[in-house]
Every structure is written in structure tokens, then in C-alpha cells.
Amino acid sequence: MQQTISFVLDDKIQTLAFNEQLSPTTTVLNYLRNSPVHKGVKEGCAEGDCGACTVAIGELGADGKLHYHAIDSCLVFLPMLNGKQLITVENLMQRGGGEEILHPVQKEMVECNGSQCGYCTPGIVMSIFSLYKTENNPTKEIIEDSLTGNLCRCTGYKPIIEAAAKACVNNGVDFFTKNEKHIIGLLTQIKKDSQSVDIETKKQKYFQPKTKAEALELRDKKPNSILISGATDVALRVTKRHDLLEEIIDLSHIEELKKCTRTDYVIKFGAGMSLEEVKKVSKNELPALNEALTVFGSKQIRTLATFGGNLGSGSPIGDTLPVLMAYNADIKLQSVNEERIVNMNNYVLSYRVTARKPNELITKVIIPKPVAGTIVKFYKVSKRKDLDISTVSAGFSLLIEKNKVSAITLAYGGMAAITKRVAKAEAFLMGNEWTRENVEQAMELIAGDFTPISDARSGAEFRSVAAKNLLLKFWNETHH
Amino acid sequence: MNIPHDSAHKHVSGQSVYIDDIQVNSQLLIGRIVYSKCAHGKIKTLDLEAAKKLQGVHAVLCYKDIPGANQMGPVIHDEPCLAADEVICVGQAIVLIAAETEEIAIAAEKLIRIEYEEQEAILNLRTAIAKNSLLAPARTMKRGDADAALKKAKHILKGELETGAQEHWYLETQSCLCVPGEQQEITAYSSTQHPSETQAIIAEVLGVGKNEIVVETRRMGGGFGGKETQGNWAAAWSALLCNATKRPVKIRLFRDDDQIITGKRHPYLIQYEVGFDDVGKISALKFEQHADGGCATDLSLAILERAMLHADSSYFIANMEVIGKAYKTNLPSNTAFRGFGGPQGMAGMESVIDRIARFLKKDAVDVRKINFYGIDKDNITHYGQEVELNRLDTMYEQLMKSSDYRSRRKAVDEFNSKNEFYKKRISFNACKIWYIVYYVVFKSGRCFGKYL
Incomplete structure (x- = not known):
């Protein structure tokens, strides 16, 4: 066990010990802003919505190479950086011979007039930087996806997108490429000596186990501790409610939980896989899941947030829950002495209460590949397309055989305290023809299954109409 | 030729300094605002004693501690700096705290006890209209005789358009750093769109001459009107704390607090009655514009007038009457926002045109065209100004x-x-913007002149 964490910043290994002055729940944003030389990173919202705090993380992959990701530093607790490289906007500019040499991304942002008030600019530069390091000649779609987590209120997106397109043409080659060997050396050195982390200050305990076995042991002993993986949800308790989180188990450093395996029939996702990784993996075989994740948060959020974390929160919106119900997915729950499989339909019991027992961890999400001919779709109704919470969401699956519906799942999020299927409508459609008349009758049955609420996002009436019409939309896209 | 933004190089490399980035010595205190959780009521209890005793707290101020005037209204003096015995909206400042750290300031806030005697609150425009809760007497602009012309019109339509509020969401929240100087002097590093007014308001609340106050505004992380008058608030509050402690004090609102405390774009209810002929030529039009001003006057009347001045959009209407009313409600005082009432005024008119087009089953572009201002005739607005340099027809063609x-x-x-399910839309809109020139002296700091 070690009490400190180490990461690379400004080309040097930084080792931090935690105490009264430096809490383990200090965000990376606040840590950087307290330093005199990293004030380029900005706070705009402290909840991962605006991206002004975007920084890049360099991670040493299994392939021995460095992989760069943009993340929201306001949502990351310092110990989560353990073993990684932290890159800020200040690191992109080089100083040589009395001159300031801008990175290609920065240069294009200047030349394309990509900044107005300039406050969102460092975050945008960092998002484009991570794109620069991962994609060459990215399409407009990829550029926009990389910028969904960055708000510019002076409304300069067009020049920003243009700057990204002009900058990302060098196969990612830049100063960082030259320096990569040095950084890999430093990260390898950190990794070599690293153990599970056990931080204790006067007010807080923070554990960062390296193996699943250790995590299960810890959880068994501390069933009331707060579990985090990407912390995109839990961090808000610190940044918004100013809560003191007393005991945390951080699952972000368990490699076993990040693996994806497959058989002929199922794909097994490790619960620690980031949603961005799940999005990539699901692209061809599980397109509706891919679609759900495309409009889930932003790239920065998806890079941090994990599959297990999203399911662990058991929110009534569910985000991934409706589509997982449509895929008839299973969740694997594990404790020290037991492991069991729970079907997605039986997983959420009531408002934010799930079937997971206190001493259990979600370790896998198992999704069966749909039977040939099955259509699975995901729909999300929200005030804006990206980075918004669903007002209503839906995961539908449909199999038609011999002109009749032979299998159907209609699952809705945002309509009740839990993500829920509409049993009456499903029963009515089963065995019937997939016609507009039948679908319209089923739409009337949906109302009977729900009493939606009115809240800041929409009124109950809107939710009811939207839920019905999503079924009609599904019909419109699937009938022949 | 492409001329880069003067600060672009600094923006992209993280070297531009915003208020929260300014390096201050270890004497710096963090300011925090304790605000009303009640939309309208009397303050029954205000207990600050426990907060004052907390270690690391250097000042806890209420209205009694204001050395100058308890006033920060920019035009009409109806805006207390700190609530005295009454609160008029959720988010109204009541108490100011200066502490050594943000954590201590938050802890101190939790020790403050405020109790209210709740009173009936007006929380939307329609209630305000029903109660005739006017901020100022109604304003009228007219030309011709709209009532008489309406009687003669072939077709008449009545209707209304409601436009909503809008949050400015400047990326940099309201911020100010005040540093004490000699005797009563204060230098305020303020994220304000209006440094000289910020200076005046600070001087007023402190009861000192303007010459004692220096306001420095290098840049803002966005403003969009939200820092035109309401940038003064964080400045006045941090100046009070700075004056009380004689130490540098910084206020940088958390996003949530900023959204709760500050005003938005004015919501409008625009009612109309329009008379027109078979081709859609408008002969008579009456507008009644109702604006939700929020709990204080702020710039509501100027914004109302600008909406009234834009009620014609790009069209000549021989008989036109515009009545404008701004109402007091128990919401944070609504304020300037890109367009300053112009968008609401024009939206009302364009909505009338679309309505006429639908009624006559015509393409709205044709209705627009025949109502455009003329070049040599039909070129006087409803407020008597000649429309010069009119390029509408040329641009239309x-x-x-x-x-x-x-x-x-x-x-x-x-x-x-x-x-059946997927629809497309195409539309053609014209736009005439009335240019307003403010006193340039208001803006004489490092930045002057003003686009609206």
C-alpha cells in the first residue's frame, strides 16, 4: 500500500501526499488553478457542462504507446491521475530562443479567429489537441463530436471547427511526439513502483485498489463507502454541494474491469470500461447502444464515465438503461464470496435503488448479440442534442416473423421513478401485425402504464405525448 | 485581410489574465454572498453572530454596515445593495462574508440564520399584468389613427406572441477583486461592461468620492449585457468587504449562484391587432408590449423603448400604435442582453407577418416585400425618423x-x-436595426464605444 500518488506534469514526476491542506477529493481543476503557472485552465461551471476546464491526459497503453484524451478537470479527483500524464494548455506552447512557439492547434485557432472573449479557448485548444493526437484529417462529424463538451458563448463555433480541420493534418506529429520517449520512461517508472493506494487524512479515507480481489475485500469491509470510477456524478457532490466525502473506494485503476471479451453469442463489457470505449466497441454489433452513447454527455464525460458507474447510479433517466433493456442485457454482480447475474429488467427496483447489495460490485455488463432480423433502436428527447439530460428516452427492439411481431421490448426512461417497460403495449403488439393501426392502439395503452412527472425539463403532458410518438417514430422507421 | 484578435496569442496559450487569474498576496480574502431564498417577504430574523465567530472569518456584513448609500440601481435608485427589512426576489443579496478560504466562507454561511415572513409573490408576467404591477407609466408611440384604420380594414387579426427569458451564461461568472490603497482608496479589478458606472456605484455605497476608486477592466470572459449593470454588483460587494477588512477581497460567483442571483433577458408578451387587405398590405397595427422587468427597474425602461422602436421591423405601416409597459415582478431584475429589446420588438412584427401570410395562404416573403419601407415615400418610421440608406429592395432582389x-x-x-412526419422549412426575413449611441464618456476606460 502507498499513501501518495504520482503523475507527470510539466515533464516531471509530481508526487503528492494528502493532508489537511490537500484533500484527496481536491479536483484537478482546483489543484491546477492554485498553481501560479497553470491558470490557463478555467472554471466555467464546475459540473462538466462547459469544458472551459478541459485538460488532456496521456496514458500508457498496453501497446507501450501514449494515448491522449481530453477530460473535464473539474470532475476529476487528484488521486485519479495516479500513473498518468497531465497536460494543460500551458504545456502546448514551447519557448525557444526568446520566442513563444505555438502548437499547430493554437496557431490555427489564432489564424481562423477561433477566440473572442478567450475564456473557453484554453479548453477548446485542449479538446482539439487530443483530437490532433488521435485523428488525422478528421471528418466534420468527428470534429464536432470532439467539441460537444466545449461551450463557446460568443458563438464562434464555425471558426473553431475550421481551426480543428486545418490543424489536424500532421498525423499527430508535434513536440509531444519528440518528447514521448521521455514521458513513457517517467510513466513506466511510476508504474513499476506503484501499489494500491490507501490515503488517510484527518477527515477522509481514499482507497484506490489495483485488483478486483482487493476491491471486493475492501467493499466487503466498507459497504457504505462511496464508489467512484469516473466520478462524473459523485464529483458534483463536492463541486456543487460542497459535501465532505468521508470514505471513497476508487475503482478507476483496476485493469481487469476494463476488458471486453466476446463469444459467438454475447459481448461482455468490463464495468470499468469508459463509455467512450464502449461506444467504439459497440459501433458495428450494437448500433443502438452506440447511438445512445453518441448523445450521452460529451466526449470529455464519456472518457471518464464508466459503464458500471452509469448503471450503479440507477437514475430514473437511465441513459443507457432503456437500450440495455431492449438488448436484454445482464449485469454481473460480485462480492467476496458470491457472483450472480441479474437481468436488466430486474436490476432497478425503485428510485435510485438497484438489486446490487451493499457488498457487491458491478463487474460486467453482458449483452447478447440480437437474433438475426431483430431491430433495436434508441431514441432520446432532450432540449438539445448533445450534453443534455433526457426528457424522455426509449430503447425498443422488434422482431417480425411471418408478418407478425414475434418479439418486442418497449423500454422508457424519464417516464417514471425507474426505467420501465410498457407491459400492456408490448402484450397487445405481440403476435399482431406491425401496422400503423395496431401501433396507434398500442400508443394509447402506453398512457396507462405511466404517470409521468412535471419538472424543469418538461411537463407531464409533453412526456406522455413524446413517449407515444416515439413508438410511432419507431414504426415509421421500421415498417415496410 | 485576416487580422487576428489582439489577444488571440494569449487566449490560445492560456496567458490571458481574467479576474480570478490575477496573482494576489496571501492577505487575499474570499468574498461570499448570502442571498434570499424567499421571493417576497419581510426579514424576521437575521442572526450573524455564530458566523462572525468562526475562525478565519474576517467580516460578516449586512445593510447596516454600508458606510454610504444602500443603493446600486444604475438609473432609478430602486435597488438596495443589501436587503434591509424586505426581500423582493430569490437571489437578492442580504449578507456578505469575507473569509480566508472558500471553505471557511461556505462554512460561515451555514451558520447564518435568516427567517422570513413570506408574502405573496408575482412570479410571471401574466400575473403582473393582471395586478397592473407597473414599474413606470405606460409609454406610447403612434402615427396616424390605428383605431380608425382598423375599422376600415378588409381583414383583421388579433393575436399574441410570448418570448421567454434567457440566461447570459458568460463563461466567466461575475467577478471582482478589490485591493485597498491609501486611506479610502480602492482599486477594483472588475469583470464589467461599464467601468465608469462600476466606479460610480462603488463610490456611492462606500460614501466616498469617485476619485478614490479606480476600476480596471482588462477583459471579460463574456458579458452579453449581463455585465452592463449587474457587473456592478460583485464590484460593490467586494468593495464593501475590502473597505471593512482593509485586505484584498475577491468575489467570483459560483455558476449556480450567478444563475440564481442575476437577471435574464426580458420575457415579453406582445399582443397585436392588425388590419390588412387581400394582398397582405398592412394598413393598421396596434401593439401592446408587456415586459417582465423583474424586481427592480435596472435598464428595463430603455429596453422597453428599444423594443417599441423595433416594433415596425422593416415595414412601413401608415397607422401604427405601440404601447409599452414594463412590470415589476419578484424575479431577479431582468437586464440588458444582446439586442436590448430589439429582438423582442422585431419578433412581434415578424410574427404578425407570418400570421397574415397563413391567413391569406400566401408565401410570407411576398407579404414582407409589399410592406417594406419605401425609398422616397413611405419611409418615415412610427417614431418619426426617416429610414435612410434603405437597401431593402436591392437586397431582396x-x-x-x-x-x-x-x-x-x-x-x-x-x-x-x-x-407526414418530416417537414422542411424555408424563410426569408429582413431586419432593420436602429442604432443607438450612448454617451461615449460612460465607456471611457480602456474600452469605449459600444455596439448594440
Whole structure:
């Protein structure tokens, strides 16, 4: 066990010990802003919505190479950086011979007039930087996806997108490429000596186990501790409610939980896989899941947030829950002495209460590949397309055989305290023809299954109409 | 030629300094605002004793501690700096705290006890209209005789348009750092759109001469009107704390607090009655514009007038009457926002045109065209100004051609008739913006002149 964490910043290994002055729940944003030389990173919202705090993380992959990701530093607790490289906007500019040499991304942002008030600019530069390091000649779609987590209120997106397109043409080659060997050396050195982390200050305990076995042991002993993986949800308790989180188990450093395996029939996702990784993996075989994740948060959020974390929160919106119900997915729950499989339909019991027992961890999400001919779709109704919470969401699956519906799942999020299927409508459609008349009758049955609420996002009436019409939309896209 | 933004190099490399980035010595205190959780009520209890005793707290101030005037209204003096015995909106500042750290300031806030005697609150425009809760007497602009012309009109339509509020969401929240100087002097590093007014307000609340106050505004992380008058608030509050502690004090609102405390774009209810002929030529039009000003006057009346001045959009209407009313409600005082009432005024008019087009089953572009201001005649606005340099017709011809509007319209109509669920839309809108010049002296700091 070690009490400190180490990461690379400004080309040097930084080792931090935690105490009264430096809490383990200090965000990376606040840590950087307290330093005199990293004030380029900005706070705009402290909840991962605006991206002004975007920084890049360099991670040493299994392939021995460095992989760069943009993340929201306001949502990351310092110990989560353990073993990684932290890159800020200040690191992109080089100083040589009395001159300031801008990175290609920065240069294009200047030349394309990509900044107005300039406050969102460092975050945008960092998002484009991570794109620069991962994609060459990215399409407009990829550029926009990389910028969904960055708000510019002076409304300069067009020049920003243009700057990204002009900058990302060098196969990612830049100063960082030259320096990569040095950084890999430093990260390898950190990794070599690293153990599970056990931080204790006067007010807080923070554990960062390296193996699943250790995590299960810890959880068994501390069933009331707060579990985090990407912390995109839990961090808000610190940044918004100013809560003191007393005991945390951080699952972000368990490699076993990040693996994806497959058989002929199922794909097994490790619960620690980031949603961005799940999005990539699901692209061809599980397109509706891919679609759900495309409009889930932003790239920065998806890079941090994990599959297990999203399911662990058991929110009534569910985000991934409706589509997982449509895929008839299973969740694997594990404790020290037991492991069991729970079907997605039986997983959420009531408002934010799930079937997971206190001493259990979600370790896998198992999704069966749909039977040939099955259509699975995901729909999300929200005030804006990206980075918004669903007002209503839906995961539908449909199999038609011999002109009749032979299998159907209609699952809705945002309509009740839990993500829920509409049993009456499903029963009515089963065995019937997939016609507009039948679908319209089923739409009337949906109302009977729900009493939606009115809240800041929409009124109950809107939710009811939207839920019905999503079924009609599904019909419109699937009938022949 | 492409001339880069003067600060672009600094923006992209993280070297531009905003208020929260300014390096201050270890004497710096963090300011925090304790605000009303009640939309309208009397303050029954205000207990600050426990907060004052907390270690690391250097000042806890209420209205009694204001050395100058308890006032920060920019035009009309109806805006207390700190609530005295009454609160008029959720988010109204009541107490100021200066502490060594943000954590201590938050802890101190939790020790403050405020109790209210709740009173009836007006929380939307329609209630305000029903109660006739006017901020100032109604204003009228008219030309011709709209009532008489309406009687003669072939067709008459009545209707209304509601426009909503809008949050500025400047990326940099309201911020100010005040540093004490000699005796009563204070230098305020403020994220304000109006440094000289910020200076005046600080001087007023402190009861000192303006010459004692220096306001420095290097740049803002966005303002959009939200820091035109309400940038003064964080400045006045941090100045009070700075004056009380004689230490540098910084206020940087958390996003949530900023959204709760500050005003938005004015919501409008625009009611109209319009008379027109078979081709859509408007002969008579009456507008009644109702604006939700929030709990204080702020710039509501100027914004109202600007909406009234834009009620014609780009069209000559021989008989026109515009009545404007701004109402007091128990919401944070609504304020300037890009367009300053112009968008609401124009939206009302364009909504009338669309309504006429639907009624006559015509393409709205044709209704727009026949109502455009003329060059040599029909070129006086309803407020008596001549429309000069009118290029509407030329631009119309060029744009109709270059956009290939007619054939695209045909394609859109065809698509819409064939598709039940997916619809397309094409529209053509004109826009005339009335340019207002403020006293340049207001803006004489490092930045002066003003675009609206």
C-alpha cells in the first residue's frame, strides 16, 4: 500500500501526499488553478457542462504507446491521475530562443479567429489537441463530436471547427511526439513502483485498489463507502454541494474491469470500461447502444464515465438503461464470496435503488448479440442534442416473423421513478401485425402504464405525448 | 485581410489574465454572498453572530454596515445593495462574508440564520399584468389613427406572441477583486461592461468620492449585457468587504449562484391587432408590449423603448400604435442582453407577418416585400425618423436570386406534401436595426464605444 500518488506534469514526476491542506477529493481543476503557472485552465461551471476546464491526459497503453484524451478537470479527483500524464494548455506552447512557439492547434485557432472573449479557448485548444493526437484529417462529424463538451458563448463555433480541420493534418506529429520517449520512461517508472493506494487524512479515507480481489475485500469491509470510477456524478457532490466525502473506494485503476471479451453469442463489457470505449466497441454489433452513447454527455464525460458507474447510479433517466433493456442485457454482480447475474429488467427496483447489495460490485455488463432480423433502436428527447439530460428516452427492439411481431421490448426512461417497460403495449403488439393501426392502439395503452412527472425539463403532458410518438417514430422507421 | 484578435496569442496559450487569474498576496480574502431564498417577504430574523465567530472569518456584513448609500440601481435608485427589512426576489443579496478560504466562507454561511415572513409573490408576467404591477407609466408611440384604420380594414387579426427569458451564461461568472490603497482608496479589478458606472456605484455605497476608486477592466470572459449593470454588483460587494477588512477581497460567483442571483433577458408578451387587405398590405397595427422587468427597474425602461422602436421591423405601416409597459415582478431584475429589446420588438412584427401570410395562404416573403419601407415615400418610421440608406429592395432582389428561393420553396412544399412526419422549412426575413449611441464618456476606460 502507498499513501501518495504520482503523475507527470510539466515533464516531471509530481508526487503528492494528502493532508489537511490537500484533500484527496481536491479536483484537478482546483489543484491546477492554485498553481501560479497553470491558470490557463478555467472554471466555467464546475459540473462538466462547459469544458472551459478541459485538460488532456496521456496514458500508457498496453501497446507501450501514449494515448491522449481530453477530460473535464473539474470532475476529476487528484488521486485519479495516479500513473498518468497531465497536460494543460500551458504545456502546448514551447519557448525557444526568446520566442513563444505555438502548437499547430493554437496557431490555427489564432489564424481562423477561433477566440473572442478567450475564456473557453484554453479548453477548446485542449479538446482539439487530443483530437490532433488521435485523428488525422478528421471528418466534420468527428470534429464536432470532439467539441460537444466545449461551450463557446460568443458563438464562434464555425471558426473553431475550421481551426480543428486545418490543424489536424500532421498525423499527430508535434513536440509531444519528440518528447514521448521521455514521458513513457517517467510513466513506466511510476508504474513499476506503484501499489494500491490507501490515503488517510484527518477527515477522509481514499482507497484506490489495483485488483478486483482487493476491491471486493475492501467493499466487503466498507459497504457504505462511496464508489467512484469516473466520478462524473459523485464529483458534483463536492463541486456543487460542497459535501465532505468521508470514505471513497476508487475503482478507476483496476485493469481487469476494463476488458471486453466476446463469444459467438454475447459481448461482455468490463464495468470499468469508459463509455467512450464502449461506444467504439459497440459501433458495428450494437448500433443502438452506440447511438445512445453518441448523445450521452460529451466526449470529455464519456472518457471518464464508466459503464458500471452509469448503471450503479440507477437514475430514473437511465441513459443507457432503456437500450440495455431492449438488448436484454445482464449485469454481473460480485462480492467476496458470491457472483450472480441479474437481468436488466430486474436490476432497478425503485428510485435510485438497484438489486446490487451493499457488498457487491458491478463487474460486467453482458449483452447478447440480437437474433438475426431483430431491430433495436434508441431514441432520446432532450432540449438539445448533445450534453443534455433526457426528457424522455426509449430503447425498443422488434422482431417480425411471418408478418407478425414475434418479439418486442418497449423500454422508457424519464417516464417514471425507474426505467420501465410498457407491459400492456408490448402484450397487445405481440403476435399482431406491425401496422400503423395496431401501433396507434398500442400508443394509447402506453398512457396507462405511466404517470409521468412535471419538472424543469418538461411537463407531464409533453412526456406522455413524446413517449407515444416515439413508438410511432419507431414504426415509421421500421415498417415496410 | 485576416487580422487576428489582439489577444488571440494569449487566449490560445492560456496567458490571458481574467479576474480570478490575477496573482494576489496571501492577505487575499474570499468574498461570499448570502442571498434570499424567499421571493417576497419581510426579514424576521437575521442572526450573524455564530458566523462572525468562526475562525478565519474576517467580516460578516449586512445593510447596516454600508458606510454610504444602500443603493446600486444604475438609473432609478430602486435597488438596495443589501436587503434591509424586505426581500423582493430569490437571489437578492442580504449578507456578505469575507473569509480566508472558500471553505471557511461556505462554512460561515451555514451558520447564518435568516427567517422570513413570506408574502405573496408575482412570479410571471401574466400575473403582473393582471395586478397592473407597473414599474413606470405606460409609454406610447403612434402615427396616424390605428383605431380608425382598423375599422376600415378588409381583414383583421388579433393575436399574441410570448418570448421567454434567457440566461447570459458568460463563461466567466461575475467577478471582482478589490485591493485597498491609501486611506479610502480602492482599486477594483472588475469583470464589467461599464467601468465608469462600476466606479460610480462603488463610490456611492462606500460614501466616498469617485476619485478614490479606480476600476480596471482588462477583459471579460463574456458579458452579453449581463455585465452592463449587474457587473456592478460583485464590484460593490467586494468593495464593501475590502473597505471593512482593509485586505484584498475577491468575489467570483459560483455558476449556480450567478444563475440564481442575476437577471435574464426580458420575457415579453406582445399582443397585436392588425388590419390588412387581400394582398397582405398592412394598413393598421396596434401593439401592446408587456415586459417582465423583474424586481427592480435596472435598464428595463430603455429596453422597453428599444423594443417599441423595433416594433415596425422593416415595414412601413401608415397607422401604427405601440404601447409599452414594463412590470415589476419578484424575479431577479431582468437586464440588458444582446439586442436590448430589439429582438423582442422585431419578433412581434415578424410574427404578425407570418400570421397574415397563413391567413391569406400566401408565401410570407411576398407579404414582407409589399410592406417594406419605401425609398422616397413611405419611409418615415412610427417614431418619426426617416429610414435612410434603405437597401431593402436591392437586397431582396439579390438574395431571392442568389438563394434560388422560389424553386427551393417549391421543393420544400412538395416534400412537405409527401411526408407526414418530416417537414422542411424555408424563410426569408429582413431586419432593420436602429442604432443607438450612448454617451461615449460612460465607456471611457480602456474600452469605449459600444455596439448594440
